[in-house]
Amino acid sequence: MSEPRIKTLLLVEDNAGDVRLTQEAFRDANKSVHLHVASDGVEAISFLRREGKYANAPRPDLILLDLNLPKMGGHEVLAFIKNDDGLKMIPTVVLSCSDAEADIEKSYQLQANCYLTKPGLLDAFDTVVKGISDFWLNTAELPEQRRIA
């Protein structure tokens, strides 16, 4: 089992309501989480590459990625992460409203670590976040945090 240390999450989500629901659900589910938010694909890449205002951004332990994003879509962000040698080992969970087979298939093709659908109902939203917390943060072994030179 992984030792209880603060885990850094990057949530890539443009919908302010979903950001807030996710933040609140993590607050309830797991005290040892730092949740960072990027509101579009370009911002997510800047965060991960530590560009501009993200020069001191931490390397996330886990990425939660929406698919429908402005500027750069989620599949494109996913392809960027999984083709970058410094980033590809960061577990990337697709969290999308879409349950279209094509979106699911394409995400796994691009090496998403798993695909979860965002439920519409508030209670179900909490359940999904709790599931992510229980499985990814408390059960799975994650790659060790290391500073990227």
Added chain:
Amino acid sequence: MKPIFPATLLLVEDSPGDVRLTQEAFRDVNLNAPRPDLILLDLNLPKMDGREVLARIKEEHENLKTIPTVILTTSEAEADIDKSYRLQANCYLNKPVELEAFEALVKSINDFWLTKVKLPQQRPVG
């Protein structure tokens, strides 16, 4: 929680004890269909190492790379965790020695991967 569909798993494991424990823990799951919905892969295997199996699934076979592959191993070595994620393992789980902890882990695989996660659709392998 029970899975919402009859899922197919491929367990790659050389220890008969662990195979039996996993089978018993997954009692309800049908293990006969050709294309697995999920692969549980041990790292230390005879003949072909688990890392090589993983690399073949994720790098050599376009039609296999979409199958979520979960590493289930006793190794806690950082190098194994890192390498597995680098080879695009979908996740890495440490196999506990105690029976109760092992059963709890299998239950959490069932609750997460077979209940919450959307898996790629079953299609005949071309």
